[in-house]
Amino acid sequence: MRSSELASLADVTVRTLRHYHRIGILPEPGRDPSGYRRYTIQDLVRLLRIKRLAALGIPLDKVAGLLDSEEEDHHDLLSDLEHELDAQIARLTRQKTMLGIIREHRTLPDVPPELARFFEAFALSGISPAMNRIDREQSVLLAHLVGEAGIEHLAEFYEHIAAPGTVEVVAGLARRFDRLDADADPAVTDRLVEDFTERLGMIVADFTGWDGGTDLIDGKLYGLFEQYLRDALNPAQRMVVARITERLKALTGPPA
Amino acid sequence: MRSSELASLADVTVRTLRHYHRIGILPEPGRDPSGYRRYTIQDLVRLLRIKRLAALGIPLDKVAGLLDSEEEDHHDLLSDLEHELDAQIARLTRQKTMLGIIREHRTLPDVPPELARFFEAFALSGISPAMNRIDREQSVLLAHLVGEAGIEHLAEFYEHIAAPGTVEVVAGLARRFDRLDADADPAVTDRLVEDFTERLGMIVADFTGWDGGTDLIDGKLYGLFEQYLRDALNPAQRMVVARITERLKALTGPPA
DNA sequence: CTTGCCCCCGACGTAAGGTCATGGTTTCCA
DNA sequence: TGGAAACCATGACCTTACGTCGGGGGCAAG
DSSP states (O other): OOHHHHHHHHTOOHHHHHHHHHTTSSOOOOBOTTSOBOOOHHHHHHHHHHHHHHHTTOOHHHHHHHHHOOSGGGHHHHHHHHHHHHHHHHHHHHHHHHHHHHHHHTOOTTSOHHHHHHHHHHHTTTOOHHHHHHHHHHHHHHHHHHHHHHHHHHHHHHHHHTSTTTHHHHHHHHHHHHTOOTTOOHHHHHHHHHHHHHHHHHHHHHHHTOHHHHHHHHSHHHHHHHHHHHHHSOHHHHHHHHHHHHHHHHHHOOOO | OOHHHHHHHHTOOHHHHHHHHHTTSSOOOEEOTTSOEEOOHHHHHHHHHHHHHHHTTOOHHHHHHHHHOOSGGGHHHHHHHHHHHHHHHHHHHHHHHHHHHHHHHTOOTTSOHHHHHHHHHHHTTTOOHHHHHHHHHHHHHHHHHHHHHHHHHHHHHHHHHHSTTTHHHHHHHHHHHHTOOTTOOHHHHHHHHHHHHHHHHHHHHHHHTOHHHHHHHTSHHHHHHHHHHHHHSOHHHHHHHHHHHHHHHHHHOOOO
16 A cells, blocks of 8 residues: 555545654554555554544544553543543633624624623714723723623623613713813813712712722722723813712712 | 733733734834833733633634724624534534543543444453454454444444353354464364354344445455455464355345 | 656644743842 | 842744645656
């Protein structure tokens, strides 16, 4: 048998044969006078055994050991492999689940889908693209900040915000916030702070009372999160945020 | 921020940052006077967005396109990815199932587990290691010869052979076959042929009547299969095989 | 004699980084 | 103030299981 015949009998490519020779799991056969490899049935059997092991996901550098050792030293190897397979399947399944959610809700893939509804509702309600981008990037930062566990809590909060009846209020406030010029009339900013506090204060205050929240405030990431907002907003907007934050602190009561 | 700080904030390694720079999905930031990279929050956001996409299984060379394009051109990409995930999960699940079967039955991993019981029973019943090896290698050849579908038919046959009551008979015949010297007494070989035909003839004849069988006889692989046997056996054993084959042909009736 | 097919070898490429090796910089601490 | 520890930079090689060239030779048929 020459190489292409062996290859086609075993349903592999000739390149694969040479690869197996190079890594030493298939012995080099003899050559004919013109230097071509001549294979025997033993080589075919060996190749088929290799294929069976490879099809189980066994790495090629372990194959020689398995084929040449008589007995079941390989029990460890196989159970390791099985655990690794479990882990891989679990990972891929998580990916698929995430992709499915993203497809169903048609959300952007680089943003946590649990939070996406929120700024999607805004995007449809007359907010500027720039502010929308800020919301998106904030969400990404925030999601990383609170971690896997915290995101569910956040999602619950966003559900309140995005609920019918409330989302219009939020969108209206957001539009007004979005349109604040750097040198906005103090009366305008005052009214925005008042309206926000009055209409959303309790909802937001309930949320910031979350247990995990206080740990986060000390972290570096949280500082960056605030800095991100400072960078993105104009002075009037920054002032509004600062004053709303003050009012919310008062609502949640003095810290211990 | 310097590189290690950004890396730790985003839970990646510094090497990963540089990799992302090299492939162009994370822009190179400015440098400080000593040549160190100084990152900003925008870089952190970009990095976190990359991480989200990568966690979905999106290849890095598609990431830049997704992050920079505004709208949903990526629907195709995502659904392709979902299909690929399905395929991978299916493949890994098949591997795991196979491994599970092999572990449960404690069979050798390089041999079809459906056929393994057969020569395992033999190995325990006094056959020589050499003959046992022949059985194993034959099984591998045979399994490849008949393909995925045929193996189930084969397994059914092997069930008959390995059934209580029959397996002892088969093992006895196999031991006698195994011990045949190259120049065995004709009376001994005659008796073996007779006993085999009498006690197993119908079972084997039923099996060789399988529909797919006739296609295989013409194939190259089948010729090799026979050659393998010729190489492995001594003259007396070859003669016994040849004579049993004759008798079986007579049992199944003349071909059309 | 050329055409087409088969064979050889060697070398580069893949995905997503890990792991040195080497050399300069900053920072901490006695 | 000096030296050690820690940090940063670049470059190069390593991983898996082969695919894909590129260059050169062998062999049978038209």
